[in-house]
Amino acid sequence: MQFLATFHALDFLDSVVSLVVAFVLGTAIGAERQYRQRTAGLRTNVLVAVGACQFVDMGIHLGGADSAVRIIANVVTGIGFLGAGVIMKEGTNIRGLNTAATLWCSAAVGACAGADLVAQAVLLTVFVLAGNTMLRPLIDALERLPRDEAATEATYEVGIVVPAAGAPEAQGILVARLDAAQFPVDDIETLERAEGRTELRATLVNTSVRPRELDAVIAELKRMPGILAANWTRSGSD
Structure with missing residues (x-):
């Protein structure tokens, strides 16, 4: 069987670690989005992170770093289309830009995990969560400032x-x-x-x-x- 001929336990374990990291970090990002009742919540962010991770991991195992780089470029393009789907125009107001940007970052987290850049994936997750939570008081303060x-x-x-x-x-x-x-x-x-x-x-x-x-x-x-x-x-x- 082709599966038995190509199966390598260490490579498989590496893929498991990458997917687990992507799943956990995607859950962290998605939980914050779910709590705030955004269009793309917990499951969407997890699936984006895990999917991006698997594509990159598969590219590395099949074609090495060069193949992974090409896949990452296509992941970025694909997430752009997905993000466009959550952006809604209501009259002159546009909603969903932050949700689309968060999906984009979830894909980046998954890609890092797939490329075995676990530390970078964790760091990026921290920055995404900080951007979606810690900046809110600053936004509120800026909105209250008098303006011409x-x-x-x-x-x-x-x-x-x-x-x-x-x-x-x-x-x-x-x-x-x-x-x-x-x-x-x-x-x-x-x-x-x-x-x-x-x-x-x-x-x-x-x-x-x-x-x-x-x-x-x-x-x-x-x-x-x-x-x-x-x-x-x-x-x-x-």
Whole structure:
């Protein structure tokens, strides 16, 4: 049997150690993600770490270090696709970037374990956990700091509510008014509302805006006939 001819106890033991290390460290990373109810939790991070470990370990046993390097490059690419699957866009907000980055790091931990770089795998796990836990107080402190909105980058939207029948004309008015105020429009989203109304939401090209200038535009839009309501919103930019 081919299995008996190629089986080597020491090589097998080496693979067992690598997989156990990847499993334990992937569990440590995944447990933190599971506790915080993230999209990719315990099982996902464990499977990513173990899978990356086995691919690299298999590459080393079949083709040596050069083969392992090529496999690692493909693991990085493959995890990029997996990470893209957990990133979600909700309006102008993007969620899941941290989860995708954590999956990427779990794959790196598994690859280290597969390459028998156990110390590096443990060290990387410590840094991943530190980044996901110890940095939270710093993030909270930074979020509480007063900031000049004109000096920070964000995504700005201007919205108006109009009768559905007047939406095409209102869209032209909205774009023209924003252009006149030097707020070029990147995109306009049309949303159907109750009672025969339509909301038009214009995403601005500008990422740094003085709130009082937008307030002036909103005040002018509210005075225009056919516009039932107007407002602007700001969301953080990644």
